[in-house]
Amino acid sequence: MDKVKDGDFGIITTTLENAMEWGRSNSLWPLTFGLACCAIEMMAMQGANYDVARFGSEIFRNSPRQSDLMIVAGTVTKKMAPRVKRLYDEMPFPKYVIAMGVCVIQGGPYVKGYSVVLGVDKVIPVDVYVPGCPPTPEALIFGITTLQKRIRGESDR
Amino acid sequence: MADEGQQQVDKAGRQIFKVPKEKLLEFMRARKDEGFNHLSLITGVDRKDHIEVVYHLHSVEQDRYIVVKTTTNNCTVPSVTSLWRSANWDEREQWDLMGIKFEGHPNLKRMFLPESWVGHPLRKDYDLGNVQYINMDEDGEDYSTFDPGDGW
Numbered sequence: 296m297d298k299v300k301d302g303d304f305g306i307i308t309t310t311l312e313n314a315m316e317w318g319r320s321n322s323l324w325p326l327t328f329g330l331a332c333c334a335i336e337m338m339a340m341q342g343a344n345y346d347v348a349r350f351g352s353e354i355f356r357n358s359p360r361q362s363d364l365m366i367v368a369g370t371v372t373k374k375m376a377p378r379v380k381r382l383y384d385e386m387p388f389p390k391y392v393i394a395m396g397v398c399v400i401q402g403g404p405y406v407k408g409y410s411v412v413l414g415v416d417k418v419i420p421v422d423v424y425v426p427g428c429p430p431t432p433e434a435l436i437f438g439i440t441t442l443q444k445r446i447r448g449e450s451d452r
Numbered sequence: 453m454a455d456e457g458q459q460q461v462d463k464a465g466r467q468i469f470k471v472p473k474e475k476l477l478e479f480m481r482a483r484k485d486e487g488f489n490h491l492s493l494i495t496g497v498d499r500k501d502h503i504e505v506v507y508h509l510h511s512v513e514q515d516r517y518i519v520v521k522t523t524t525n526n527c528t529v530p531s532v533t534s535l536w537r538s539a540n541w542d543e544r545e546q547w548d549l550m551g552i553k554f555e556g557h558p559n560l561k562r563m564f565l566p567e568s569w570v571g572h573p574l575r576k577d578y579d580l581g582n583v584q585y586i587n588m589d590e591d592g593e594d595y596s597t598f599d600p601g602d603g604w
Contacts, residue, residue, distance in 0.1 A: 374564070377588035409573040409580060417600075 313447075319363075319389065320443040321351035326362040328382065331369025333396040333429040340432035347436055350443065359385040364442070365419075366435070370398040370405060371412040383419045391446070393438050394421045396429050403428060468519045473505075476522050477530045480507070484535050487511045488518070491536035494543060496550035498576045503552060505529050524552070531557040549574040566594040 329337055340347050347353055356362040359382045371379060383392070394415050397403035405411035412418060422445065425438035460468040471479045492508035507520040522529060531554035533539045543554040544563040551572030554560060561567065566586060571578050584596045 373584075373586045374594065377586065377594070381588070407580070409578070409584075 316447045320446040323352035323364045324354045324356050324362045325364040325366050327355040327357050329368045333368035336429045337368045340435050345432040364391045366393045367399045367415050368395045371415045372410050376412050376418045380418050391422045393423045395425045400424050466517050470521050473522045496546050496552050528553045566596045569596040
């Protein structure tokens with residue numbers, strides 16, 4: 296039998312919607328955007344050791360107009376919150392948000408402070424929450440793959 | 453130097469000088485002439501009945517580090533911006549967060565929070581229940597508000 300791989304995989308039938316979702320989920324481009332220490336883990340996730348490029352979201356864009364995923368990595372202070380909202384508004388649809396770390400989820404250790412927003416979901420809508428202080432790069436990759444499943448309309452489990 | 457102010461030594465072996473605020477400027481000028489050319493930090497301590505202002509001075513050439521403390525009952529202390537230019541922002545920070553007024557400061561505005569913020573958040577009597585929010589207007593200027601509004 297001839298086993299030469301010639302790149303031809305025959306005919307696949309699918310809906311256009313499924314094909315779009317598949318493409319969208321595998322080309323998530325995050326915004327280069329870090330607020331505090333969680334950003335270090337986000338950078339580690341992007342680096343060679345953990346290499347999120349395997350899941351199709353390696354290109355951190357420097358402009359919100361070119362990105363479709365915002366990883367809110369680090370404590371959102373009240374002073375930063377209007378800027379976060381403006382950056383989110385500048386992103387084109389479809390756009391997704393991952394809340395990374397307990398500070399972003401509900402305030403974390405600063406929950407009794409005067410200066411910290413108690414959850415970024417008070418400012419912008421969040422798709423996936425990744426808990427941890429900070430979450431490991433593996434946890435964040437799990438969050439991204441969860442988001443990809445959600446975009447494809449699959450079950451989270 | 454030993455004749456001026458009360459003197460103690462802290463755990464790290466640094467000399468602590470307690471100076472009344474009327475004599476502060478004179479004392480600091482003498483320390484600067486002595487070679488303390490780096491004002492490392494200014495901070496405030498809320499002791500409820502009075503406020504303590506702490507200055508850390510460092511001499512780069514002599515490798516010496518001293519702590520100067522003064523107290524105030526009415527939240528005013530003379531400014532040392534005329535001696536060390538770096539005191540400008542340090543004193544603005546203390547005004548912003550502790551509400552210590554520095555007399556003679558050239559530009560005593562808030563450092564971090566918007567001007568419309570009510571209260572000084574690191575004071576013991578600051579009301580945390582009265583939540584304030586920060587919004588941004590069209591020009592990018594911050595303003596504080598008690599009403600979350602659309603921006604939140």
